Amino acid sequence: MDDPSQGKPPTFWQMLHSVLAAALGVQSGKNRARDFTHGKASHFIALGVLFTLVFVLVLIGLVQLAMHLTAR
Template structure:
């Protein structure tokens, strides 16, 4: 018997988990199948773009911090 939860769209946390897994290049086949069958591409694109922006800002902040600490 099929689980009715398998036919629901992924939650925000499931999508975030998928985006993070994609960033590291690891994803289970079950989650990938769920994302492709029940997820909306626009949601993943928006979340992926937001993640990428935050990642870039964190890297810029770390570089600025390193430059500040070595300039002493």
């Protein structure tokens, strides 16, 4: 199904999965080979920056919530 030798670029969901797996450090060799062979670096960089931004905003929101709840 996700054979790296197919020659098709990865779909958005495959790229998102790769970015999340890379963030956790659990990317499979097969997916890494697909990404490096058929993916565009600019797409992965954009998704990585977007993921990092969302992650930081969620952390800020959680800290703000915790501070609000403990200020009572």
